[in-house]
Amino acid sequence: MTFSIFVAFWAVSILFIITPGADWAYAISAGLKGRVVLPAVGGLLSGHLIATVIVAAGVGALVANHPVVLTALTVAGAAYLFWLGINMLARPSTPHADDIQVSGSWKRWALKGLCVSGLNPKVFLLFLALLPQFTDATATWSVPMQMIALGLVHTVSCGVIYLLVGFGSQAVLQARPAAAQWVSRFSGAAMIIIAVVLLTEQMSD
Secondary structure: OOHHHHHHHHHHHHHHHOOOOHHHHHHHHHHHHOOOHHHHHHHHHHHHHHHHHHHHOOHHHHHHOOHHHHHHHHHHHHHHHHHHHHHHHHOOOOOOOOOOOOHHHHHHHHHHHHHHHHOOHHHHHHHHHHHHHHOOOOOOOOHHHHHHHHHHHHHHHHHHHHHHHHHHHHHHHOOOHHHHHHHHHHHHHHHHHHHHHHHHHHHHO
């Protein structure tokens, strides 16, 4: 693979990354909690890595050709996002700089982050649509290795953006608890809307 292919792929993938969605909403909610941005973003990135490996292994094409499996993934992901959104609306986060986050809290935020991205069929379908377009069957690297390399480029970019979003929301809203609650509610509403859109698209298909 050439450097120009990596750059071309990065230019396309970054457009998707900077578009606010469920990952952004989750990173913002983690930022409002204080010290859980790193495990939350780590969980999100783990979901992207899993999607990369699945597509690179060829399982992605198999799943895409079986609507029942894809439907189950969509419903599960939408239900989880809906549940998270309802919880954020009911109990909006407020920033507390002195909060002590125990290891169990870190694990919960990492696991929830993994579920947010790992159960999001949009992430899976994005990789399924994008990764093969930037591979070369005649290249020295095998096609699966090329996909993994491209997936890593995407994941690193996600990490940078999500950390900026998480820590940025923490810095901006730390001294503004009222605004923080509104942002938390907005993030929750965004997750609910995304969940409804996923289910609506699935039903229309």
